[in-house]
Amino acid sequence: MSNVVEERLRSLTRLQVIDSKLDKIHRLRGSLPEEVSDLEDDLEGLETRKSRIEEEIQRLNDEIRDRNTKIEDFRTQIARYEDQQMNVKNNREYEALRKEIEYANLEILTSEKKIRQFKEQIEQKNVLLEQTSHHVEDKKNELEEKRKELEIIIEDTKSEEKVLKSISENAASKVEDRYLIGYQKVRHNMRNGLAVVTTDRSACGGCFSIIPPQVHIDLHRRERLIHCENCGRILVDDYFFEEINTELEKAGV
Numbered sequence: 001m002s003n004v005v006e007e008r009l010r011s012l013t014r015l016q017v018i019d020s021k022l023d024k025i026h027r028l029r030g031s032l033p034e035e036v037s038d039l040e041d042d043l044e045g046l047e048t049r050k051s052r053i054e055e056e057i058q059r060l061n062d063e064i065r066d067r068n069t070k071i072e073d074f075r076t077q078i079a080r081y082e083d084q085q086m087n088v089k090n091n092r093e094y095e096a097l098r099k100e101i102e103y104a105n106l107e108i109l110t111s112e113k114k115i116r117q118f119k120e121q122i123e124q125k126n127v128l129l130e131q132t133s134h135h136v137e138d139k140k141n142e143l144e145e146k147r148k149e150l151e152i153i154i155e156d157t158k159s160e161e162k163v164l165k166s167i168s169e170n171a172a173s174k175v176e177d178r179y180l181i182g183y184q185k186v187r188h189n190m191r192n193g194l195a196v197v198t199t200d201r202s203a204c205g206g207c208f209s210i211i212p213p214q215v216h217i218d219l220h221r222r223e224r225l226i227h228c229e230n231c232g233r234i235l236v237d238d239y240f241f242e243e244i245n246t247e248l249e250k251a252g253v
């Protein structure tokens with residue numbers, strides 16, 4: 001009788017240890033794909049911002065080019081007006097040309113002022129562009145690292161997961177259905193996924209409520225299935241955990 005119970009306790013502990021390892025693998029994978037996709041979104045946003053700044057700089061350069069063309073045109077006009085001034089017939093014609101020259105000079109001044117403003121804006125945009133480019137690079141590196149991390153974890157854990165799953169199935173097959181169902185029910189109710197625990201300094205390793213001395217003695221006897229009265233977890237002697245961890249170490253998982 002005692003051997004049957006002991007074997008059951010052993011299988012339940014094995015199941016717990018393996019399931020905890022599987023949980024850990026899933027947790028690792030669970031957050032990484034999300035982190036990778038968040039980083040991809042961030043990168044896309046930054047790259048859009050970068051190309052928008054580049055477009056603005058391009059637009060400002062186009063404006064400067066247009067203004068410079070205008071200035072050239074006005075200078076040509078002024079030269080022509082000045083030539084014409086040499087050959088005027090009367091004062092009124094001279095005055096009309098003078099006004100045209102004055103207007104053209106004002107236009108040149110306005111364009112020169114605009115060009116200075118555009119250049120200032122370009123300078124500011126260049127600072128922003130440099131900062132954004134740095135952010136893009138940082139984000140790219142971060143993403144690259146996370147992607148590698150994820151690939152490595154998937155690659156590393158693929159075979160481990162397979163081994164763990166087969167051990168878990170094997171352990172589950174040795175536990176009678178009603179105990180297995182009980183184990184799974186408790187496990188799913190617990191946020192940390194622990195249904196089988198040992199004691200930790202006279203307390204339940206799951207909820208830390210104090211375990212009476214008599215229960216400790218019963219745990220060492222390994223003759224019956226004991227539940228924590230507070231949280232309902234299965235309490236087992238630490239012996240089982242040590243045994244299974246050694247067993248798994250030997251199996252290389």
Ligand SMILES: [Zn+2]
Pocket residue numbers: 204205206207208209228229230231232233
């Ligand atoms: Zn408890």
